[in-house]
Amino acid sequence: MKLLIKQRFLSWFDSYDVYNEQGAVAYVVKGKLAWGHRLNVYDPEGNYLGAVREKPLSITPTFDIYLGKQYAGTIRRRFFTLIHAKYDIDFNGWSAVGSFLEWDYEIKNDDGSTAATVSKELFHWTDTYTIDVQNPSDALCALMFAIAVDAEKCSAG
Secondary structure, three states, rough: EEEEEEOOOOOOOEEEEEOOOOEEEEEEEEEOOOOOEEEEEEEEOOOOOEEEOOOOOOOOOEEEEEOEEEEEEEEEEOOOOOOOOOEEEOOOOOEEEEEEOOOOOEEEEOOOOOOEEEEOOOOOOOOOEEEEEEEEHHHHHHHHHHHHHHHHHHHHO
16 A cells, blocks of 8 residues: 655645545644644544654654554654664554665564555655555554654754
């Protein structure tokens, strides 16, 4: 299953539209005013699905993930890494490794198989990512990883 994430061009807070392979809206992500990034994810009908919330006082970039109103886990960038950005994801048994330029990421299952890949598309007015998810039931969690990484890049740059 593939998803295309497009950041909205004119918005006060981070907002994204997420499209499926047929070009229909699959998810809508809306940023909220908060200390640190807070991104809420909705289905196309506006039903709340979950949130990505940055922990602003962390030593390394850290984001709490909520599925519905339930805490699901944390995405944390590793402090000491050579060459490639690495993330620990303490739910789904996932971990992630970024490319040298940190534009592409591979999310791995605990058995070493690929759960999803996230690739940044270049030459767009706004941040645009493609997510290729092996299991469609993992699409929401892979989306949350991608928007957490984009939020981290926004804060760093």
